[in-house]
Amino acid sequence: MSDLKIGIVGTVRGADFYKEFNRFNNVKVTAIMDTDPEALSDFKQKHDIDMTFTKYEELLDSNIDVVVLTSPIHVHAKQAIKALERDIHVLSEVTAATTLQDCKLLFNAVKRSKAQYMMAENYCYIREIVAINNMVKEGLFGKIYFAEGEYLHNVKYLHYDKDGNTTWRRRETMGKRGCTYGTHSLGPTLNWFNERVNYVNCLGSGSHTVPEYENDDTTIMLCQLESGALIKIRLDMVSNRPHNMGYYSLQGTKGCYESPRIPGEKHKVWLEDYSKSTEEWIDLEDLYNQFLPEEYIHMPVEQTDSNHWGADYFMVKDFIDCIVNDKPVNIDIYKALEYTLPGILSEESIISGGKPVKFPNLKLWE
Template identity: 45%
Template sequence: MNEIKVAFAGVRRSSAFFKAFQLHPETQIVALCDINERTLAEAGKATGVTQLYTVYEKMLDEARPDVVVVATPMQYHAPQAIAALQRDIHVLSEVTACVSMDEARWLVQACRQSSAVYMMAENYIYRKPVVLVQAMVEAGLFGEVYYAEGEYLHELSALHHTPEGQPTWRYYWQVGVNGATYPTHSLGPCLQWIQERPARVSCIGTGRWTDPEHAMEDTILLLCKTASGKLIRVRLDMLSKRPHAMTNYTLQGTKGVFEGARRPGERDWVWISDYCRDPNQWVPLETFEAEFLPEIWRDPPPEALQAGHGGGDYFEVMDFIDAVQGRKAPTIDIHKAMDMTLPGLVSQESIRRGGEWLEVPDSRQW
């Protein structure tokens, strides 16, 4: 493939990717789409892109991109990804992959019928500590990993209404549904480390103490069991009044443990039995960077640092373009995207049944 033509849907959120695609030597941004004409015009001016659209399908048909980045509100991710896949246009989709079981099946079917690549843009797996822990897991430092947890504590009440007081999509789709509606930032890294899909889930909540207006309970706990019995705990809270803490992670194995920083200024710590003589000796995670951090992360290129998230955005785009070019498999293909999305969909029925354990479908069997 020659220079890859890239289009964006939802310019406010997708602007985080602009720099990464502009800096990539194989890509060119050719079109932008957004229903807000003012936002669209501002993005066009900032990027120098002149093909601007307010109708998504029209952009796909007229601009004829090779790739589309779907960064619209989450209820549009599956329909817009499917529309692109049906045109054999590669898709990088924001999270979550879909908002219903029907959409999940339609999206998997579209991926199977299309010659295009689908990848979900779960950027938390590209955070440097997550990458380092994964490399250490693969090297066997933690032994057999059997427990992981992730927490996404992000008070978003300011985004539930427009300045004019109208409910936004988040009001309906994130906190307007009870259950783990937005689990992928927590599940993503845990699944990278555990390397098994969630087979069963149980979901419970605290009740509604902050604002009874919303269907979602203030704090949601999602427990995921793999077929071999490994356990993942996810805490999701987008309502409680508290400082943000969106990257709380823990990993436990037979030979070691990782405890991520929970507050600004804190460090990530590990205890590894083969390295720590004292059974109570914690070691800073960065101690293991020189030996285990992937080479490209040790001395990231200048363009990576320009792209944001400490290089994560650049590496995510680089992986996606490598998949489009056939150099590697997509990091989060349709089935891994389902592994991160389906537990949240099943959780909505589990919490309705008082935390009953329910099976999570395996999209590979559809």
């Protein structure tokens, strides 16, 4: 078959996707779109690209098979819908949408389209996350009932451009209260449970570091699952502190997992079936040979060469495999919305003092 033709929206994060897609022989990035002509010119000078566009519709007209959306989050759904209406496959950066209405419109567009939609929640492809997921499937944690994820990333410098104008990050993630960017934490943890959220509660610390920001310095979102299990998500994108964009923990009746909080620490598990006592932690890496595919152990790319600890490589590889071989993608519209909707519902919860908000039944949207 001919190469899968890829079009990318956005030159900044798009450069990372350009690199990842070009690692594979059966695909070719043929077009890039950005509203900034100067950014397009710079991109073309650095990369081998056939076509550049400043209008999204022109990109969709350029005979591409897949569109990769690295645009601002509030246009993800609208751009995805336009591509799906043309039966163009979509790989969309997080979040899938920013409003309940856009979630419904996106859901219906996916159902109507012959193309596939996948949300690019790359954190689900991090090596340690995959290992824990495989151990959960083997029953090593027993009945799991609590998990947590934290995304602590001081990105105040991204809230204004060089001319002092507010960016989409300032407006869409910091311009309202709630867990506005929580899928990197929720996606992996919810995937371990493989069940739906039932209720969402959300509270915030107030705005202190930058008092004029609407979003709280730290936001806590609690997701109670249908089984009664609990997931706690912490989001903080302004506090003056070192980054920790990938903290996770998991607790079950037979084991627990703790990821590092400080650089240099190791991922640890306590497992009833492996540990010699209730106080013995085991380095997760010591169990890789039993619970990871070979390519995750001896990675074909350096983790420093593929963003997010190598997860971008595995996510793009998986997406290509699904599209080329006509297999269902792994983070489909159901998972995309299950990872995205709690953050949207948290906006209602936090302004009402943390009251629980019911998660919608997506089956009723069909």
